[in-house]
Amino acid sequence: MKNIKTLFVWLAFLLLAAQFSQAQTASQEQIEKGKYLAVAGDCIACHTAPEGMPFAGGLPMHTPFGVLYSTNITPDKNTGIGKYSYELFRQTMHEGKGSAGHLYPAMPYTSYTLLTEEDTQALYAYFMSLPAVMQVNRDNEIAFPFNLRFGLGFWKALFAEDTSFEKDPDKSVNWNRGNYLVNALGHCGECHTPRNFTMELDLTRPMQGNVIAGFEASDITPGRLIAQGWTKPELASLFKNGYSDKGTVFGEMSMVVYHSLSRLNESDMNAVTSYLLDSDKPVEAKPIIARTPDKKAAGHNTYVNMCSGCHGLEGQGKPKIAPAMQSNATINRPSLYNSVAVLLRGIPSQKYNATTAFYAMDSFEELSNQEMADLINYMRKAWTDESPNVTADQVSRIRDELEGDGLIGVGSGHAEF
């Protein structure tokens, strides 16, 4: 009799143990999934300060209203999100309301609201599994009245909705996955969709490009990308490596590539490129535009003397040193903004992987507005489909804007004594 009792106790224990270990493995899978989703959502880019602990926050974000600091999202009980229940975490991600109250929309909850319940749970499991870092959040430097968080409640009531992601039944599984990655996790629209005067995303012009922090987040609508000659392999190359036949990524986008896009798995990469080009089939490639430049044009000598050393007399570039100007997507677009901004700001040297780094580009702010317009027209005429109709006035407006923001020459490697 006693033996049978012992047996029951053992059986009960084994059953419990089995159940317990099953729960453990499920949660380990969930954590791994959450880790990948956090990469696809590029959480680390904003929630880590330069040389700071991962996910411990502290990155300054400059907005028209003042400076915001990203927060500690490690599970530290006092300074992080250690006390967050799943419900509160979900509310933060989907509704922008955390323990401190309404969040500024620098946190892209207007995109994350599209996350599925399952993915939100996985993200919660992952963040709760991270090592807790004790780092007190910095106070935001936001001017009155925007520092009053209850005001955000009104903003949200007007502009933010807790919606869920809806699959388009007419599109493929692959396309729908791409849509989810681009619009929910990737929150691409937060930069690439223009905002109106209330800082609300202007959803009548989705992904049509937007100037942010002195560079233009490009128009990435399928029509524009196809007009520029992007194909799926080329977009994938840009996202995987940071460079492609159509040029390199620069500015904030290089961080997006480094932390997030380059780490997507192959099927997700295919989904993203299929969605961006709005096609499950391969997109037809366009020949590279390589006309002989007009040697009598006004911009010719400027190009020869100041650009051709790296970008080549025929705009062919130097592999892994300087991108080609032929069919370069930065120049081959109706908008003039980045052509001027790159010339005025320069680009710091960018290391893309262990064997590939493109060299720093100087700022050429010493060029006059007319010289710059001539130079851009010279390149447009030879190596793009755009008409060479840039004027000095247009350049001047962009120069004034960048000058006002103190951004000219910042990325340069140029020495002067």
Place this chain on the structure above:
Amino acid sequence: MSQTINMNINGQQIGPVEVSDHTMMIEFLHEKLNLTGTKFGCGAGVCHACVVLVDNEDGTTSVERSCISGAGYFDGKKVRTVEGHAKTNEQGEVSELSPVQQAFLEHYSFQCGWCTSGFVNTATALVEKLAKNPINKDQVEKTVEDALQDNICRCTGYVKYYQAVKELILKTPGLTV
């Protein structure tokens, strides 16, 4: 296509001379003027072995990379190369090195010497700037590091170059306060 250019190199008026579009400044110095002291290193504007000095009208001096700048960029400008720093006698022989050159010799700053002309030019620009705007003694180390950080050396590991410039700045009256 070609351009017709004029410039002043080491005090001597050059031109008018015709250069073709693909003539970079370093090629112009080597092939047309026989000024071979400027060295071609990476060819991509990174190592700064090829830098020359341009004296601007506003009194500043720019350090320019001759391997990636077309000769035409220097049209109408006042340029100094490594050949222009030492004093020469009537026969054109070097009679006295510049203080920077002398300091590099005394400190055994270089071994193969490929980067040396670039270091001489950058350091010269720095010393001249300090003569106009002296700095505190405790800023010298950082100022030297900041000024020379773009010049790459693959033999001596920078220490002897930096020490030479630092010592020269500290011992030359008027460069520090």
